[in-house]
Amino acid sequence: MVNNYRIQVFSALAVRAPFVSLEAQWAKQHPDTLLEIEWNPTTVIEKRIAEGETADVVILTVPAMAKLVELDLVSASSIINLVDSQIGLAMLPEAEAPDISSTEALKNALVSARSVAYSLGGASGIYLQQLMKSLGIEEAVNSRASTIPEGFTATKLIDGSADIAVQQISELLTVEGIKVIGPLPQDVQKVTSFQAGIFRHAKNPDAALTLLEYLRSEPAKKAYESFGLRFIP
Template identity: 35%
Template sequence: MLLAPLLVGCQPVAAVRSVPPVATASLMVFTSGGFNAAFDTLAAAYSRGTGTRIAVAHGPSMGETPNAIPARLARHEPADVVILARSGLDRLVAEGSVVRGTEVDLGLSRIAVAVREGARIPDIATPDAVRAALLRAKSVAWSDSASGVFIQSTLLDRLGVADQVRPKAKMIPATPVGEIVARGDAEIGFQQLSELKPVKGIRIVGLLPESLQKVTAFSGGVVAYSRHPAGARALLSYLSSPKADAAIRASGLEPARRKASR
């Protein structure tokens, strides 16, 4: 398991039931790719302000890989907070792995398109242009998490290209899609903007047109078997406060002030 202790801080603001700062020695957080960049920045700030040590393990919101967040919780790996796609969080709440009532939306994510640096830039300005780009590409990649599931199960059918595109496409587990594109293993890749932004060697073409978009909320909750539930709530309060907005925007997300489509 990849553990990366981070030192973090700032003063939490009312969000998760107005939880005040809590002096907690340490917290363990599982976070999925879409919120990784924002969390690394915010965790460091929170630790500086509170003295709380934060360890983080990264994993997908869903899927069959051993490091997927649901699989980690099923093994009862030590954890206090989880941050993942809202649909995945809702399933964890329903099965009792996350405390009901602690859920809070943190950032809203949109799907973007990327190609290898130096490659031809496809037109994706309209649904027809996206359809043409998919048909023209020799290979396509998307993730096995929220954005990729939407593309494979909904978007291709909506564009009428499922039969032509699925045979030349790869659903990528665990690895960022941008890395697959940067290596030249896929000509065009689709993933949340916040997950593509940190990858070197790619060109982000832009966001999918609004009529083809799925806006996903990345959301947090307190793990049911957390040993530090008060500290976990305080961290979520900070992450959902206005003081977190700048880091969330810089990562390619929008701060969540309302529920997004799940």
């Protein structure tokens, strides 16, 4: 069937993994409406929007969404809460997982790692840099770190560049052939909340609203939770 409509979406990477099944279900329910999703870290999406790019729907962190509302680029009345996301660590399945149950244990694990992979452009990577600085291990870890500008840090486990990857747990689980060894300890955990909203000048606002309603549905909730994301009631 020829698609009659399309919904353009800018989305942060943290919710990409559950969208594999969500897009398939959407296609069955709305065969005449194509989803065109561009996946980037929040910082990259903010830069693109600042340069004048736009879409129909945007999925971003709560602070980033607030900025778009303030700039009158996204309609405040359209915004919905989606999920909370935790940062975690991953390794290869056969690797012996270090203790990361406390802040001190985490510190030792990061310093002892052959190489730690993190994203310079992602919310988790930006936070990790702040955390390492506060723990006094920034130089020790970064001297051997495997950083990427954006994307999925666990790919660095697969290609052998790193033995620990740090990112949102849902993003780690996007990469096959790895294991998540746990979230950051609670006292240094940073939970990131994500929202979706409709651009003020969306080309297809009605279709965009239908998509947002779908993203709050029970199938969507189950998809989020299967990848370690907490649905926000």
